Amino acid sequence: MQQKEIAGQSFNLGGRFERVKGSRTAQNPGFAARLALWPLAGRRRSSMKVLALETSGSTGSIALWTGQQTTEPRQWPLPATMRSARSLAPTLQGCLADFGWKPREIELVAVTTGPGSFTSIRIGVVMAKAFAYAVGCPAVGVHTLEAIARQAIPCGRQRITALMDAQRDELFVATFGQDLAHPTRCFPVQPTTVVAADVWLSGLQPGEWVTGPGIERLITRLPRYALVVEANFWQPQAATVARAGFEALQISGDSSKFGPFALLPQYFRRTAAEEQWDKRHTIAT
Secondary structure: OOEEEEOOEEEEOOOOOOOOOOOOHHHOHHHHHHHHOOOOOOOOOOOOOEEEEEOOOOOOEEEEEOOOOOOOOEEEEOOOOOOHHHHHHHHHHHHHHHHOOOHHHOOEEEEEEEOOOHHHHHHHHHHHHHHHHHHOOOEEEEEHHHHHHHHHHHHOOOEEEEEEEOOOOEEEEEEEEEOOOOOOOEEEEEEEEEEEHHHHHHHOOOOOEEEOHHHOOOOOOOOOOOEEOOHHHOOOOHHHHHHHHHHHHHHHOOHHHHOHHHOOOOOOOOOHHHHHHHHHHHHHO
């Protein structure tokens, strides 16, 4: 069996692997053919073997799921004592072995694509792309704040704002509403923005539910009328990502739209280095 090296780790993908010779699917006809023949094309399925990765923050998780609504995804946390760049590949190998699945049996990879830590998001997306490419299955990106909102909305909250720490005393913020036809799903009501924490706090309305890891450093600054979701729902979970990715593919009904090379991280802001570079060159001109 051939191996793929990811983030310095040698990861056994358990199947045929065709070397990437460029950044386009068209440059690898073998992969394109496998994806075109993938069984979901043109019809929906009630089950499939799903791998989900969540690496948007300092902690992360991996989940495996059959896609059957009567079962729950099984989830494993990434080791808190190691960076995800070092722990993701070996933990994933262990999860697959523990679950009794071979890598080539995976039929869908889902991963959070942002917002979140730039480095952590990149690691998760690269792993998802490489894995999906190697086994010839679709790869679905899931908005991190949507995953967080989905964990709280089924608890009777029809509208909820999810937030994450964007550093520099700023927040990633987005508001979601419950899909009444499908109570476990949600849809964006207000798009993702980066906003100063004080500005967001001043605009918080009575009766508005809030959730997400961004609350942790704001808890002492929240007004008394703020409705805060229970803390165990704040962190995005790979199990939620598995469900969201599966549903996105089911709704589309066309796996060809989810080739690995279409999967990209969504940072929602420029890095500090990019902003400093722009600032220096603006002053220079």
